Amino acid sequence: MKADLSVRIGSLVLKNPIIPASGCFGYGLEYAEVVDLASLGAIAVKGLFLTEREGHPPPRIVETPSGMLNAIGLQGIGVHRFVREKMPELRRLGAVVIVNICGSAISEYVELARILSDVEGVAALELNISCPNIKEGGIQFGCDLASTAAVVSAVRKVTRLPVIPKLTPNVTSVSSFAKAAEEAGADAVSLVNTFLAMAIDVETRRPRLSNVMGGLSGPAIRPIAVRMVYDCARAVRIPVIGMGGITSARDALEFMIAGATAVQVGTACFVDPFIWTKLLAGIEDYLERHGIERVADVVGTLQTDRA
Amino acid sequence: MAAPVDVHAEVLANTRLSADYNVLVLAAPAIAGTARAGQFVMIRTADGTDPLLRRPFSVFEVLRRADATPYAISILCKRVGVGTSRLFEAAAGDRLDCLGPLGKPFTTVGPPSEAWMVAGGVGLAPFATLADELRSAGTRIRLFYGGRSHTDLFYLEWFESRGVALELATEDGSRGSHGRVTVPLERALSAQPASAGLTLYACGPEPMLKAVADLARRYGRPSQLSTERIMGCGMGGCYSCVVRVRDDEGRAHFVRSCLNGPVFNGDDVVWE
Ligand SMILES: Cc1cc2nc3c(=O)[nH]c(=O)nc-3n(C[C@H](O)[C@H](O)[C@H](O)COP(=O)(O)OP(=O)(O)OC[C@H]3O[C@@H](n4cnc5c(N)ncnc54)[C@H](O)[C@@H]3O)c2cc1C
Ligand SMILES: Cc1cc2nc3c(=O)[nH]c(=O)nc-3n(C[C@H](O)[C@H](O)[C@H](O)COP(=O)(O)O)c2cc1C
Ligand code: FES
Numbered sequence: 001m002k003a004d005l006s007v008r009i010g011s012l013v014l015k016n017p018i019i020p021a022s023g024c025f026g027y028g029l030e031y032a033e034v035v036d037l038a039s040l041g042a043i044a045v046k047g048l049f050l051t052e053r054e055g056h057p058p059p060r061i062v063e064t065p066s067g068m069l070n071a072i073g074l075q076g077i078g079v080h081r082f083v084r085e086k087m088p089e090l091r092r093l094g095a096v097v098i099v100n101i102c103g104s105a106i107s108e109y110v111e112l113a114r115i116l117s118d119v120e121g122v123a124a125l126e127l128n129i130s131c132p133n134i135k136e137g138g139i140q141f142g143c144d145l146a147s148t149a150a151v152v153s154a155v156r157k158v159t160r161l162p163v164i165p166k167l168t169p170n171v172t173s174v175s176s177f178a179k180a181a182e183e184a185g186a187d188a189v190s191l192v193n194t195f196l197a198m199a200i201d202v203e204t205r206r207p208r209l210s211n212v213m214g215g216l217s218g219p220a221i222r223p224i225a226v227r228m229v230y231d232c233a234r235a236v237r238i239p240v241i242g243m244g245g246i247t248s249a250r251d252a253l254e255f256m257i258a259g260a261t262a263v264q265v266g267t268a269c270f271v272d273p274f275i276w277t278k279l280l281a282g283i284e285d286y287l288e289r290h291g292i293e294r295v296a297d298v299v300g301t302l303q304t305d306r307a
Numbered sequence: 308m309a310a311p312v313d314v315h316a317e318v319l320a321n322t323r324l325s326a327d328y329n330v331l332v333l334a335a336p337a338i339a340g341t342a343r344a345g346q347f348v349m350i351r352t353a354d355g356t357d358p359l360l361r362r363p364f365s366v367f368e369v370l371r372r373a374d375a376t377p378y379a380i381s382i383l384c385k386r387v388g389v390g391t392s393r394l395f396e397a398a399a400g401d402r403l404d405c406l407g408p409l410g411k412p413f414t415t416v417g418p419p420s421e422a423w424m425v426a427g428g429v430g431l432a433p434f435a436t437l438a439d440e441l442r443s444a445g446t447r448i449r450l451f452y453g454g455r456s457h458t459d460l461f462y463l464e465w466f467e468s469r470g471v472a473l474e475l476a477t478e479d480g481s482r483g484s485h486g487r488v489t490v491p492l493e494r495a496l497s498a499q500p501a502s503a504g505l506t507l508y509a510c511g512p513e514p515m516l517k518a519v520a521d522l523a524r525r526y527g528r529p530s531q532l533s534t535e536r537i538m539g540c541g542m543g544g545c546y547s548c549v550v551r552v553r554d555d556e557g558r559a560h561f562v563r564s565c566l567n568g569p570v571f572n573g574d575d576v577v578w579e
Contacts, residue, residue: 062537065357075561
């Protein structure tokens with residue numbers, strides 16, 4: 001018997017727990033030739049503002065040991081063009097679309113949520129209150145408990161879609177932010193966004209990114225991300241979507257055992273755009289080897305007692 | 308354009324051309340069969356996670372069997388850092404993950420009656436396949452090829468054997484004209500009657516591309532430039548590889564060079 005890979009995020013049932021992470025999969029259509037978008041649990045599309053944004057000048061990425069820094073600066077086409085130009089094709093391809101939204105004021109998140117709530121095919125809203133690369137990218141909301149709660153409850157009031165604030169790891173206690181989000185009405189939380197970081201060219205004594213600092217992602221951050229997901233999953237009752245450095249089914253399962261109901265995969269799909277089938281096959285294989293019927297039964301099964 | 312594939316390609320040969328250049332032949336029929344001049348592949352230089360990201364390389368040659376079926380591609384590689392150094396060490400029999408073909412190729416429709424290819428250093432890389440494509444279309448081809456010294460100029464016989472006229476330039480004057488490759492290019496442009504159906508194709512360092520674009524405009528010739536950016540994914544996912552280009556209304560935007568390029572119309576590029 002094939003294992004049941006479905007998981008539930010609030011009112012949303014995903015056919016499996018694997019989601020390409022926002023900002024790492026374009027608007028999904030870039031990958032439509034190499035992956036059946038309908039075969040994924042959902043796709044988290046690139047962060048959208050109300051209007052088009054140009055982003056930072058290159059160089060926008062730099063590699064570090066087992067990771068990368070990015071300072072893309074949320075280049076994007078804006079919500080209206082997204083709805084007009086991308087959603088019809090995403091619907092046709094059967095993608096379950098989580099739209100990642102960003103704003104510089106609560107009113108902008110609210111406006112984005114209003115617009116997207118009426119768009120057929122949008123399955124959930126991920127509130128990007130955690131982009132470290134731009135001042136107005138919501139990180140000021142994500143680094144302050146009261147502001148996190150205020151954004152979430154303001155969006156909650158104007159939409160029936162699941163609301164998933166995306167938390168920043170650049171705070172002392174991520175779990176208190178998860179709690180604040182839950183109390184404000186979030187249906188789930190996702191974490192982690194990238195770690196504020198920097199790299200310097202010692203020959204020229206200049207920063208390696210045009211924006212000086214950037215966000216660290218990739219395998220280098222995985223152990224910290226796993227710890228943060230574990231902390232948050234114990235602190236809240238709503239589902240946690242975990243991410244940070246996942247490159248294999250084993251990594252994905254590590255997050256799920258720590259308490260993640262679903263996972264997002266970002267940097268690894270730059271290296272391997274065909275990774276999705278390998279992740280799903282690896283999870284199925286694991287479930288079969290362990291005689292587990294439903295992947296949901298893996299969530300939060302970490303054994304911490306000493307045998 | 309054909310959908311990209313990821314090939315676990317066997318290294319068939321790795322030929323060292325000089326201290327800093329090598330040519331790697333990769334068994335990749337699925338890429339060789341569809342790749343067009345100007346397209347590129349993303350190669351994974353290590354199995355682990357350091358270095359993590361793939362590296363982009365132009366398709367240098369498409370290699371064919373006696374019956375003309377394509378079976379391999381080669382890449383011309385210049386050693387600059389950790390990833391390219393690994394490719395220097397690759398041995399026949401090793402396998403490398405190779406994703407492609409990616410990007411928009413050079414436009415060879417028309418085809419132009421005459422093509423001038425302008426290469427700076429490793430910028431030669433897209434021009435072997437381009438020469439093959441244009442030659443079969445009956446285009447007359449000249450290659451303007453510049454390097455620091457005569458030891459930086461490769462594959463001259465290859466191009467000559469295909470009837471490509473060579474115009475060489477070296478910065479130390481050890482071969483061809485002394486100085487930048489744009490010097491013989493400008494000389495040739497000013498000697499060419501304006502009516503001929505000539506297209507310029509260029510690949511090399513950014514100042515060279517800008518100079519070629521300027522010359523092309525000044526002499527009223529179309530130009531196509533293959534740009535080089537740091538690429539994270541090669542597929543349009545990461546937005547790292549942007550080039551500023553002007554749209555039809557004259558407004559400048561950052562566009563992803565892995566999707567909208569790497570080849571751009573020289574008139575459209577806005578230089579930073
Ligand atoms: C579309 C495209 C086609 C290319 N085709 C070829 C080719 O056919 N042959 C070839 O030898 N090279 C080609 N390149 C350049 C090649 O991708 C880089 O030289 C390579 O990625 C460097 O990797 P590395 O690990 O050796 O360098 P790293 O160790 O990552 O970096 C070493 C130094 O090189 C710089 N660098 C890294 N990547 C680039 C880049 N893309 N452009 C300029 N500087 C860079 C870094 O900033 C650093 O200073 C191409 C690039 C693009 C975008
Ligand atoms: C190039 C790049 C762009 C990103 N853009 C966004 C974005 O637009 N919105 C967002 O919420 N997160 C963005 N992120 C963060 C990722 O979604 C993810 O949280 C992070 O990269 C950690 O996962 P990973 O290690 O699997 O990449 C971006 C990450 C990268 C590398
Ligand atoms: S290299 Fe990732 S978008 Fe171009």
